[in-house]
Amino acid sequence: VHGLLMMKDMKMSKSRGNVISPLPLIEQYGVDALRYYLVREVGFGSDGQFTPEQFVERINNDLVNDFGNLLNRTIAMINKYFDGVTPKYSGSVTKFDEALKELTMATIKEYENDLDDLKITEAFIKVNNLVSRANKYIEETSPWTLAKNIEKKAELASVMAHLTNVLFVLGILMQPILVESSNKLFAQLGIGDDLRKYENIYKFGLIEGTQINKGEILFPRLEVEKETVFIRMLMGK
Template sequence: LLDGGKMSKSKGNVVDPYVLAERFGVDALRFFLLRSFPFGSDGNFSNEALINTINVDLANDLGNLVSRTVAMAQKYFGERLPPVQTADEEKDAELTKMVSTLRDKYEEQMEKYAFQNALAEVFKVISRANKYIDENAPWVLAKSEEDRPRLAKVLYNLLETIRICGGLLKPFMPDTAAEIARRLGDARTDWDSLTGFGVLPADVATVAGPALFPRIDVEKELAALEELNKPPVPALQIEPYSEEKVDFDTFCKSDLRAVKVKDCQPVKKSDKLLCFT
């Protein structure tokens, strides 16, 4: 469905997936379709819903989590975290437990082809990780030398969360998952490595990069897509040349006059008629 109605060539409202993939990327388009619609069922598609999903889930939630965490790791510790960190604290428990059990919940949904639910489980953890940043305020911990081991632990927990979430997103967004692993020093993301918390080396190396999913200006993009979806103007139909000739008697009945055109104006409420004077 498109905006609540069926797509139809006769209506001229068929969505071209090649255009969408070129503008937004194959990963983002695939993610939107599997995140928004139950697998094997009809869904209500709209360009606005696609753009909003990219902005909220991919740019705000996933993209910001990766960008902020890697940026803070590099700002406070350079390319590598220190190998010595503090032990987990009570306020780490909720996040680490969610991450440790994520693969099993994800696998349960994937085996039922409930891709929508599998992605929902991953993004619950991503949302919790963003909240974890605000709760622990790494920028405050960085002000005290005594808090640097704790700062390293907070950033490690975030990087390990990103590693596991990125690995589980691989079937949906393979290119994005590969880029996330690259930014974590080509971290392991094979299936066996996603079952527990703590696979990432303590002195993990990080690599900076541009935003995974830049935010999209909704109004401008919708206008551009509407322009692209306009049906092409039909070519002017010209009657083929005819070999048929007029006989002399008919020609003599014709009233032929020579005129001088002084003005030409379009006829109101008509796309084709012109008024000559």
């Protein structure tokens, strides 16, 4: 249950001609994208904004640039450096590894606490913060530099193992709203149905030795002007 959907501080209503049906949005962008937007922009029991510009920006920033890009980069590096097989997890090798693992486990706890308190938007903001932190972790560890030094092979493997396991956790946490996309993520990481259980997110390092299956991009980038015009057309504007 949520409050009213607003269009630039004005309630959506048929009389104002600013109502939009979810069905054409789902057909164009997928149900995952629409669910994600509503969860992020409309707090439980509160009013929320919907504008074409906000919708496109949220999808591009959070799902394309952050979440989708994290998966794409990780898969590309595992394919390049480890012949498409996820490395064995051998604990945290560097302070960056340990920091990412600690944040992952803390995010799980905070996510659960927020959902228990019906703070749904807050829970997924924390999940998105973990996505951003994992992308920063790639820059901090510079796998492309580690790959040039054979003596850094274990460190490189640790980076890939940490990224794989963080993505697994993200897939589980995002699954209530990104149902189809989470399943695609699991498939691309070679994670079978037997491992896709919520209780497994507490077992950091569980995912190893899986075969990468590079698939289609989870979230194609939206052309801002084109899609904004399209959504406005759906609203009769």
